[in-house]
Amino acid sequence: MSVCNNTCPYLFFPLRKISVTRLLQMISSNRAELCCHKLIDCLLETYKLYETNDDDNSSDNSSFEIYRALTKHMSPPDPCEPTNKNKILNFDNGSNNETFLSIEELIAYEEKNVLDLLDTILKVAPAMLGCDGVKKSKSTGATKISTKARQKVLDYYEQILWGEVGNFLEHIILWWASSPLSARSPHSSQHLREWITQFIPTAEIPSVVLSALTSLADALGVHVTLTSWDQHFRLALVSSKSMYNPETGKLFCNVLQDLVMLCNQCEITPDWIIGAPLEELPLVEQIPVLHRLDHSIHTTRLWAVSETKKIANNWNVDAFFTVTHTDIVSCLAQLNSLRFTDHSADIEKGGLGVHVQVCTLMRAKLASEVQENITKLKGTPNECVKGLASICRTISLANLQMIFPENSYWRRVSTQLPEKPSSYVDKFLDRILTPILVATDDHVISNMILQIMCESWLDHIYMNKIKFSQYGACQLLCDFGYVETWLMNSSVATQAMRKKMIKNEVLRRCEGVGRLLLRCPGEQIKMIDKNKKIEPNSPNGEKTELMPAEMYVPNQEQWLELRAIKKRNLFKSSLCCGKF
Incomplete structure (x- = not known):
């Protein structure tokens, strides 16, 4: 009753057949x-050789962290084994080939365990090996x-x-x-990953070990x-929520x-730098990267538009152009190095596995969305400048008031x-x-302002x-x-900028x-202003007289309504016209 009761239900189950396959799975x-x-011990020794043979004979913090990460997991000697790990990891001052001999010794040791198991099965229960698995010697019986x-069992066990x-x-x-590697900076994991990929x-x-690595x-x-991404994006997002910080753009760029x-x-893959087959590409790994890239570009663009509006309202145009002409340009420079191999031909050709095809289609969709957001980010500086123009009008009217x-x-x-x-x-x-001329040398923007x-x-x-009055009009x-x-006379404007700006038609208006x-x-307006200088016009050397300034003004009758009622003319209007 103490054994065969409801607390021990396995006794009521049918006995499971013990097979060689089942034993190999358990082992x-x-x-x-x-x-x-x-295996980590082997990687550690190889990494030590890698660091020692490095040309610059230096090790950065990431290398030291990887070394520590590997040493944290060095296995202690196993007293149950006939040979300790010093025998398995018998390294001399040799090359990488000697390191891999040690890995092969590790593989050979595991193979020996299986061979010992097979010998035991042959003595105790040869029927488990099947009729084709056991042979009888003709000479000795x-x-x-x-x-x-034997080879089939070894291959299965290794797999x-x-x-x-x-x-x-x-x-x-x-x-x-x-002290796991996950507790350190992601850069440490990336360093180890790159080393394994190059290794x-x-x-x-x-x-058999290659698949594990x-x-x-x-x-x-x-x-x-x-x-x-969590680390970098969090830093950028927190910085963007506070008052303007010149480091925010750099964080988004990072x-x-x-x-x-x-x-x-x-x-790319270890065997392919370009044109790798779809079946060999890490598509499952790339899809979350593309998701985050798409979201990050979109967020960068929203931050740039929102931030430029805030700083433009304070007419902090130096910070404005830092965002539009430096931060966004830096972000686009990073995105210019993005590589996407077009696999449309392979998709149309077909013959891909279901999993690979689904991942490939998802990758293509995300890549398209990323490119669309990159295009929008390229147009963001112009969008921000339009916002600056709108704010400039409000600030100008406020100042004039x-x-x-x-x-x-x-x-x-x-x-x-x-x-x-x-x-x-x-x-x-x-x-x-003045702040505009100090902050940018773009004559298009300066002329717009x-x-x-x-x-x-x-x-x-x-x-x-x-x-x-007539005097007031002359003053204006x-x-x-x-x-x-x-x-x-401006000391902050370049000579080229002055030449561009004094030709602005708004001055004539x-x-x-x-x-x-x-x-x-x-009084009628003469179509030719004889008081103005003549300028060369065409390559033929012909000269044309400038059109009167009044002709640049739309709705002339509305402006004429602003003349005060004249009691008497105190001086000729032609005298002050030459003042301009």
């Missing part, structure tokens, strides 16, 4: 962890295991044993023991993909650089022409245009319905004309407004 399950530790059966070792390697290296094709590794490299790659490197590594003289200033009457521009002009140009400023200047005048014309003088305010009712 491989029990031996896998120990073989894993011994003794039984022995057939060569074919399941080293497959288990490949699974154990990931857990032991990354997660087990007191595999340069040495004659037995095929390849499995470890793949597992490390997945771990690096998950953890490195995110993309890391993902591009991981993605490019998935485009504070510094523009009152209406009475423009209704003054005097017998003398104004000799200098109003004081607000310098303030207006210094507050808005100048145009917006002048248009806002005109809009402020018209929206407030400011009335101008003098203020408009001072912009060209200010540009020529401002001049035209000033001249319209000096016109008498019903």
